[in-house]
Amino acid sequence: xxxxxxxxxIGTVLFWVSCTNQPIPDQPKSDLIEISEAQFKAAQMExxxxxxxxxxxxxxxNGVLTSLPSNSAVVGIPISCSVIDVKCMVGxxxxxxxxxxxxxxxxxxxxxxxxxxxxxxxxxxxxEYDRVLVLYNDKVATAKELMxxxxxxxxxxxxxxxxxxxxxxxxxNPSSIENGDFVTQVPVVAPISGSITTxxxxxxxxxxxxxxxxxxxxxxxxxxxxxVFEKDLQYLALGQLVRLKVFGNGNxxxxxxxxxxxxxxxxxxxxxxxAGFTRVDGQMLVNNQFVEAEITIDSVLAPALFLDxxxxxxxxxxxxxxxxxxxxxxxxxxxxxxxxRIQHGVAELLDKPADSVVLLKGAYSLSLE
Numbered sequence: 001x002x003x004x005x006x007x008x009x010i011g012t013v014l015f016w017v018s019c020t021n022q023p024i025p026d027q028p029k030s031d032l033i034e035i036s037e038a039q040f041k042a043a044q045m046e047x048x049x050x051x052x053x054x055x056x057x058x059x060x061x062n063g064v065l066t067s068l069p070s071n072s073a074v075v076g077i078p079i080s081c082s083v084i085d086v087k088c089m090v091g092x093x094x095x096x097x098x099x100x101x102x103x104x105x106x107x108x109x110x111x112x113x114x115x116x117x118x119x120x121x122x123x124x125x126x127x128e129y130d131r132v133l134v135l136y137n138d139k140v141a142t143a144k145e146l147m148x149x150x151x152x153x154x155x156x157x158x159x160x161x162x163x164x165x166x167x168x169x170x171x172x173n174p175s176s177i178e179n180g181d182f183v184t185q186v187p188v189v190a191p192i193s194g195s196i197t198t199x200x201x202x203x204x205x206x207x208x209x210x211x212x213x214x215x216x217x218x219x220x221x222x223x224x225x226x227x228v229f230e231k232d233l234q235y236l237a238l239g240q241l242v243r244l245k246v247f248g249n250g251n252x253x254x255x256x257x258x259x260x261x262x263x264x265x266x267x268x269x270x271x272x273x274x275a276g277f278t279r280v281d282g283q284m285l286v287n288n289q290f291v292e293a294e295i296t297i298d299s300v301l302a303p304a305l306f307l308d309x310x311x312x313x314x315x316x317x318x319x320x321x322x323x324x325x326x327x328x329x330x331x332x333x334x335x336x337x338x339x340x341r342i343q344h345g346v347a348e349l350l351d352k353p354a355d356s357v358v359l360l361k362g363a364y365s366l367s368l369e
Contacts, residue, residue, distance in 0.1 A: 032323055032331040033366060040330055045362035047322060049355065053304035055341045055348050058243075058294035059235060063226035065246070065289045071221040072287075073191045074212040078169055081105040083205045083213075084185050090199055094190045094216065101201070101213055104185035112172070112182045115163040119178045122153075122160045129153040194218035197287060217287045224255055224275040226293055230264045233271060235297040242275040244293035246285065254278045257295065302340070303349045309360050310337070310347065317347070320359040320366065332359065332366075 035045070085102040088094060132149040135141035167174050170186045198215040201207055224244060228236065242255040255275035264271050275293070310317045317339045320332040340348035359366075 035330045043362040043365040046360040052301045056296040057298040066225045071218040075214040080107045096193045099187040101188040118160040125153040227270045241296040247290040322357040
């Protein structure tokens with residue numbers, strides 16, 4: 001009997017020892033993500049409610065920077081002449097009235113000569129007309145004689161006025177020319193303020209009146225010329241917001257539609273519309289520079305979060321809802337969300353989230369594992 005009790009006791013002890021050596025089952029891990037107060041501050045995280053953001057429906061178009069006809073000019077001279085001096089260069093900013101070229105030649109001298117002769121002849125015919133008019137009033141000259149004198153005077157006046165306008169267009173002083181003070185060269189000045197984009201002549205070159213010497217564009221008044229497909233014309237309206245990026249310039253600009261062409265190009269099936277900048281802030285913009293633009297045609301309000309408030313795993317986005325907070329840590333729930341439109345770093349949330357405090361910034365420091 002004693003032997004049986006000993007065996008039972010020893011067996012009980014061995015069973016207890018074997019049970020104490022078994023591995024303890026793993027406890028289920030919490031689904032909460034813990035972030036310490038130090039980590040929260042280091043990552044510059046922010047908390048708050050989900051807010052409504054405006055999302056735009058836009059047309060994506062291309063275009064170029066261009067100038068309106070009133071903000072560009074070609075520089076020319078109304079007579080045949082030779083270029084004596086060039087006082088400008090491509091890219092130079094010039095002011096209205098600034099001297100760009102000096103020109104001269106035989107045509108300039110002949111114009112002054114013809115004007116001086118026309119002035120002298122006009123003076124003589126005017127005196128003759130006045131004399132005949134006095135005689136006619138005294139019943140001495142006939143009506144025919146008065147008519148001949150008047151017609152000669154008025155014909156000469158027409159020629160004189162024409163020469164005077166030509167002389168004035170060159171910036172010459174008519175009174176000096178009438179006194180015989182001729183010049184051998186004249187300056188050519190800028191008709192508008194702007195930047196020189198083209199110079200078409202060189203020193204010593206002989207030019208005709210139809211040849212332009214230079215081109216000036218006021219780049220401070222550039223507009224955006226956009227090409228839009230004809231099917232999208234129905235969505236366009238004056239005053240719509242245009243966001244654009246200029247090739248070679250990392251900045252974004254805002255503009256508004258100021259004109260819409262309702263004539264479609266038969267080859268490209270596209271039409272042109274124009275947008276004026278609302279703000280440029282002295283940025284370097286160049287005529288004919290390529291741009292990419294978005295024309296806002298509609299907008300809606302929707303719940304949204306910045307992309308840096310979420311993490312993406314495969315094709316699923318996750319936001320982080322605050323579950324609780326202690327003095328030393330934050331605890332977040334990982335919540336999958338469906339994302340719609342993404343514009344300027346903001347994602348539209350397609351599922352209406354519950355009213356809660358969520359992470360608004362700094363999700364990059366979290367882990368989905």
